[in-house]
Amino acid sequence: MIGGGSWATALAKILSENGARVSWWMRNKADVEHLRSTRHNARYLSSVQFDLTRVTPSTDIGEVVKDADWVVLAVPAAFVKEALDKLDRDAFKNKRIISAIKGMIPGRNELVTDYAMERFKVTRDRVGVVAGPCHAEEVALEKQSYLTIGSPDLALAEDFCQRLRNRYVKAHPAADLDGIEYCAVMKNIIALTAGVAHGLGYGDNFQAVLVANAVQEIRRFLYALSPQPRDLSASAYLGDLLVTAYSQFSRNRTFGNMVGRGYSVKSAQMEMNMIAEGYYAVKSIYELNKDLRVNMPITTAAYHVLYEKISPAVELEILKEKFR
Numbered sequence: 001m002i003g004g005g006s007w008a009t010a011l012a013k014i015l016s017e018n019g020a021r022v023s024w025w026m027r028n029k030a031d032v033e034h035l036r037s038t039r040h041n042a043r044y045l046s047s048v049q050f051d052l053t054r055v056t057p058s059t060d061i062g063e064v065v066k067d068a069d070w071v072v073l074a075v076p077a078a079f080v081k082e083a084l085d086k087l088d089r090d091a092f093k094n095k096r097i098i099s100a101i102k103g104m105i106p107g108r109n110e111l112v113t114d115y116a117m118e119r120f121k122v123t124r125d126r127v128g129v130v131a132g133p134c135h136a137e138e139v140a141l142e143k144q145s146y147l148t149i150g151s152p153d154l155a156l157a158e159d160f161c162q163r164l165r166n167r168y169v170k171a172h173p174a175a176d177l178d179g180i181e182y183c184a185v186m187k188n189i190i191a192l193t194a195g196v197a198h199g200l201g202y203g204d205n206f207q208a209v210l211v212a213n214a215v216q217e218i219r220r221f222l223y224a225l226s227p228q229p230r231d232l233s234a235s236a237y238l239g240d241l242l243v244t245a246y247s248q249f250s251r252n253r254t255f256g257n258m259v260g261r262g263y264s265v266k267s268a269q270m271e272m273n274m275i276a277e278g279y280y281a282v283k284s285i286y287e288l289n290k291d292l293r294v295n296m297p298i299t300t301a302a303y304h305v306l307y308e309k310i311s312p313a314v315e316l317e318i319l320k321e322k323f324r
């Protein structure tokens, strides 16, 4: 498990409680020591107690990865390069790589699985993603949740599903790696914009129209990038969009809400203490779309607000006229 935040903690709980031995990389020594001495992650889902006969935390990423059959990437996308920097190019040889990250590598505007495949010479049949509407906080509370494992290799996806299924987690395999991964990135932009609208005083009626228009925006973008039949009403796509746009736990919605209420981007980020992937995703998707030229009014509005300092109220007025 690579990453010490909420999602890494939730996945480490599910996997270890199912009997997996989890070597767990965190960047801070103090967090490793805290987990070793108290059996809890200090700052994320700190109510979850770990069985230390199955969970071994470390700050040494090479050691963590060395004997693993599966590598689960769960750091925010912006820190993936830095986190994996110390690993040799063949560190993932003969391993299967699962990205639980719903973001893109900033600057490269690349999906995390694409980055991992290129950097570590991993073939496409050895990668997958964890997707679906699932907040880490609800995993900690053992609330009924659904995950989708996307991979071109359905046997790999099913294998990982089996490691996740338990009393409160259902998991399903799916073949559409790119569509699922891009949608997981884009729903963060929508949730962030929903938060901005809420912060400005827009209500549920507007949010419903925003989300409906977002489905069309996501469909157009996915069709331009990866045209293949896919059912966007499935929970890995629409379900994830809904939970992020509506949930009290959503980092992206919370961040957007602060921006809508007048916080600067910097102060919203500082106040949050967690990472809203949508902030980075907006830039990557906006830049990718310079070539694709898909009609993406929501992404464009979010980009203008976050990166061009255009007033959220002005951008929402423009967006309002574009929605049907």
Ligand SMILES: NC(=O)C1=CN([C@@H]2O[C@H](COP(=O)(O)OP(=O)(O)OC[C@H]3O[C@@H](n4cnc5c(N)ncnc54)[C@H](OP(=O)(O)O)[C@@H]3O)[C@@H](O)[C@H]2O)C=CC1
Pocket (backbone or CB within 6 Å): 003, 004, 005, 006, 007, 008, 027, 028, 043, 044, 074, 075, 076, 077, 079, 082, 100, 101, 102, 103, 134, 135, 136, 137, 251, 273, 274, 275, 276, 277
């Ligand atoms: N949380 C959730 O419910 C879900 C999250 N995801 C995805 O999981 C991924 C991880 O997010 P999540 O676990 O929520 O993150 P959190 O916001 O819970 O935690 C942030 C993590 O990022 C680390 N971090 C912060 N700044 C830096 C930095 N400069 N360099 C390196 N690491 C840094 C933090 O480390 P430190 O504490 O040491 O600062 C911490 O481990 C994201 O892609 C997210 O979209 C997917 C599904 C559900």
Ligand SMILES: O=C(CO)COP(=O)(O)O
Pocket (backbone or CB within 6 Å): 102, 132, 133, 134, 135, 188, 191, 240, 243, 244, 249, 250, 251, 252, 253, 275, 276, 277
């Ligand atoms: O992807 C998520 C739930 O499925 C988490 O979304 P947030 O980052 O908005 O909290």
